[in-house]
Amino acid sequence: MCATGGSGLSTLKYGTSKENVRSMLVVTPQGELIRTRAKTRKSSTGYELNALYLGAEGTLGLIVEITVRIVPLPKLRCGAVVRFPSVGQAAQTTSDVVAMNLSTLLRCELMNDEGIKVTNTVFKTTLPCAPTLFLEFVGNRKEEMLSDWDSFRARAVANGAESHTFAEDGAQLDALWDARRGCYLGAMRYRGLESGTNSKEKVYVGDVCVPASKLSECIAITEREFKKARFPCVICAHIADGNFHCLIPFQESERAALLALEDKVIGHAIALGGSASGEHGVGIGKQKYLILEHGGAHIDVQRRIKRALDPLNIMNPGKIISWDPSDAERIGPQRPELARL
Template identity: 40%
Template sequence: MGLQEDLIAALDADRVVTGADELRRHGTDEGWHPPAAPDFVVYPRDTEEAARVVRVCKAHAAPIVPFGAGTSLEGHVAALRGGVCVDTGLMNQILRLSVPDMDVTVQAGVTRRQLDQRLRPEGVFFSVDPGADASLGGMVATGASGTTSVRYGTMRENVLSLTVVTADGEIVRTRSRARKSSAGYDLTRLLIGSEGTLALITEITLRVQPTPESMTAAACAFGTLDAAVDTVIEVLAHALPVARIELLDEVQIDAVNRHFDLQLHVAPTLLLEFHGTPAETEAQAKDVQAIAGGHGALGFDWAADEAERRRLWHARHGAYEAGRALRPGCEAFTTDACVPISNLAACIKETKADLDASGLIAPILGHVGDGNFHLTILVDPTDESELRRARALNDRLVRRAIAYDGTCTGEHGVGYGKIPFVELEHGPAALAMMRAVKAALDPAGLFNPGKVLGPLPD
């Protein structure tokens, strides 16, 4: 039988899709890179069905491209060699929750907001918050982080174990639920951030956190970006346990003010949040306010109540849409970089000067507590000159970050958009090690080919 017939036998006809619109959607993410449609989209419901799909693909030498919510930004879901897109949307069950153990096991298609709704009544929450309602499988695959990572860590710190399907169609659990283990290689961390190139993630066991008794938020404006970043550095040096500390430049603040009807001071601004008991959050906030004052803060505006706190963070999470609204009809060329916190002020300052010289509009925001910042470059898709300038600006940003001992991507991942920078960042010997791992785990190169490392050498 052919590939399509074997896929239907592994699942059923209704869950093997070939419609042009569905194929196009599954080859497209939210980034600026050209899409590429798969030949088929399949919808397994559980790990065993996913394993059957992988075995069929292996038998037909068909590429396998995992798909979660399609919110990635560097071309991760583009089917560069066609093949089979494995959509995890029907793998959306929360399988087990243990509040005493502070962990939860979910299928890969469960989304961040779906998990939050299940956890909230139990008095716990999952801390990694990238803004988009991404799937948990996709968040594992890209090594996602977000606004709370400065306190609670990224996906690497919050994934306890994975269930995956290997290139041979075998089902593997990478680790037990024990909080620590020194037994064998750390397969879990190997697969986090692998972007679907080593195995197909089907189930995830995650660490959860107790919901804080008190959460307070504030916005603090500064005269310069340097002053805002210097405040962050001093806050971290004093080991103040801020839960969120986000930087928005004046362009981004203007955008969220317009889009969400806010009245924030149009200046480089830190958005802060504090978690703990009422006494703890009050003490943390006073300490941060004093540090900010020492760096010339223009004000420290408190969110008056829970509704105002949520409104502030809703605006932060909507910064992408707000930025795009500054130039209707534009496309967003989104990129990110991450540097050691001591180099952050210099890197952002040089990037800002480079941006001003380019003549492009690009709001800057970042999870500055861990040195990560983003540009949303707004370009006219019909203007080739703007596209060239945007690509050149992105290239200089990435090279600048790497020169500052940073990385080409703090959380978006490599996809196929940032492949040219992987060797620059890691060096040829490290890249050869990565390719050796890829060749060992996926010798036929079927898992998400053309991503992260580019084609395997002959």
């Protein structure tokens, strides 16, 4: 999680790993052990090395110890699912509610209607096929959580929510959330069940992130591209973060079509001011989008950091930043179709 700068379903309340790691011990490529920063809340003594190593995917050093912020476990949980006529209305509600800064709202996740359909097919549930927000509230005082839920529901109704189901305790809540937790497995089994072969498929997981104000536009474009490419479009979104996963079941014979679709989805997200990856990282597969997202000069700064800190290129070579600038230059101009988006 530290090496990929990862995050998850509770980011809305607690932040990503980048916000929760206070200090780290890192072994440099030269074999020295360094502490990235003091363990204090504030420190203003030079470059922020914590930020440099978090999300570096092991390309600059090996993390061997972390110091994290801890928070007390809340005693109570409750939550709801809320259904909307459109993803746009769900996204608008989410951005309204994020601005209200509800202190007990832990999670706010979206599944699109096709995602719900897949869940119904695979898990034999009978959920209404509509864009659905999944919510969880946590705290130590029930009144506070219910008051936050009332505020949420009022915004949702004002934005045209069609219906909701409320779960007043943890057990009911877990049952409500099963659909969201099962979406990866659902995508894996969906087409096999539909076709009667019962086979499981590989699942590609996309991970774009866009500014909250662009989320509904980006999801609408993405759904359209999927329809054109004839892949089922299962979207599970960390919607409060503007980050969404497209789960695409595919066969090896469809790999070229899948990669073409990935180019389009990521290209649109970047054109809307977004990022190719919100939490999964770059590795090898997303290198080709880096210049499109950041520009050549930015990537050159990243390459110079890599070359300065790891001159022998021994730390996870070939990941994130290409060693040779001509590799990066080759990637950019050869992808004019993305530059036009």
